[in-house]
Amino acid sequence: MTRRGLLQTTAGIPLTAQRDPQPPNIIFLISDDHSWPDLGCLGNSAIHTPNLDRIAREGMRLNNCFVSSPQCSPNRSSIFTGCTPHTTSTSRLHTPMPPWERTYIEPLKERGYFIGGYRKVHQGPEFDKRWDFYGRPNTPFEEFFEKRPKNRPFFLHLGFTDPHRPYADGAFTPPHDPAKIRLPKFLPDTPVVRKDLAHYHDEIARMDSECGQIFDLLGKHGVADNTLVMFTGDNGMPFPGAKGTCYDPGIHVPLLAWWPGRIQAGAVRNELIGHVDLPVTWLDAAGVAKPFEELLR
Numbered sequence: 092m093t094r095r096g097l098l099q100t101t102a103g104i105p106l107t108a109q110r111d112p113q114p115p116n117i118i119f120l121i122s123d124d125h126s127w128p129d130l131g132c133l134g135n136s137a138i139h140t141p142n143l144d145r146i147a148r149e150g151m152r153l154n155n156c157f158v159s160s161p162q163c164s165p166n167r168s169s170i171f172t173g174c175t176p177h178t179t180s181t182s183r184l185h186t187p188m189p190p191w192e193r194t195y196i197e198p199l200k201e202r203g204y205f206i207g208g209y210r211k212v213h214q215g216p217e218f219d220k221r222w223d224f225y226g227r228p229n230t231p232f233e234e235f236f237e238k239r240p241k242n243r244p245f246f247l248h249l250g251f252t253d254p255h256r257p258y259a260d261g262a263f264t265p266p267h268d269p270a271k272i273r274l275p276k277f278l279p280d281t282p283v284v285r286k287d288l289a290h291y292h293d294e295i296a297r298m299d300s301e302c303g304q305i306f307d308l309l310g311k312h313g314v315a316d317n318t319l320v321m322f323t324g325d326n327g328m329p330f331p332g333a334k335g336t337c338y339d340p341g342i343h344v345p346l347l348a349w350w351p352g353r354i355q356a357g358a359v360r361n362e363l364i365g366h367v368d369l370p371v372t373w374l375d376a377a378g379v380a381k382p383f384e385e386l387l388r
Contacts, residue, residue: 125324150349187215211250254294
């Protein structure tokens with residue numbers, strides 16, 4: 092099976108067969124500077140991540156997901172377009188998405204989706220005009236759920252800024268104990284490094300708690316049963332030998348998927364997956380009939 096073929100199925104159920112009149116809602120959660128395996132469900136038991144662990148427990152864990160670039164904006168551009176950054180002139184950090192480039196947003200709108208974005212998008216200020224709804228850092232998640240048209244499916248992109256630097260005390264209570272941190276082999280074991288990693292863990296835990304808010308809202312608004320939730324990181328952790336490098340800690344990120352009744356609980360896949368494969372997955376799940384490449388060109 093090709094990697095796109097894998098993502099176009101959920102535990103053996105073809106997404107292309109689901110052309111029903113009510114396509115699923117889709118929520119995309121993306122953390123900022125977050126390496127695999129830094130979640131409890133991926134084996135790092137030192138990190139408090141009950142909500143993301145729930146996604147893995149009730150859905151699918153994909154163990155070999157890799158980014159298109161080890162930096163924020165170039166890799167995020169590949170998620171929007173399904174293209175590697177150098178093909179869309181976005182390979183340099185902070186380069187805005189060219190206005191002529193189509194993304195998954197346009198065909199989803201044509202399919203009838205209400206498209207919302209929150210927080211970090213990192214494709215330039217003009218890009219934010221593409222959303223039907225855009226939530227600033229302090230905009231409550233509830234606002235999107237209240238404003239969305241109830242007779243239309245929705246796509247929600249939630250770009251966290253955790254666990255990006257700078258770090259400080261107080262991100263999460265109780266804070267992670269530096270003595271209990273699982274130290275990566277490529278970092279020196281010193282008190283300073285352990286404290287820094289504890290802050291990294293704190294911000295992951297804070298981000299996880301916000302993922303819990305999203306699940307609460309899905310239940311409150313009665314849309315959980317027909318919503319596909321996917322979580323990943325934009326690139327590796329902000330430490331030497333990780334973010335900004337092509338070593339595994341810089342390009343290997345978590346990928347989880349949850350869809351009640353569609354994805355088998357506890358499923359695990361080990362095939363190679365790339366972030367360029369994500370938009371075709373969402374368009375296929377939404378029942379967009381045309382080939383993805385045709386939609387973008």
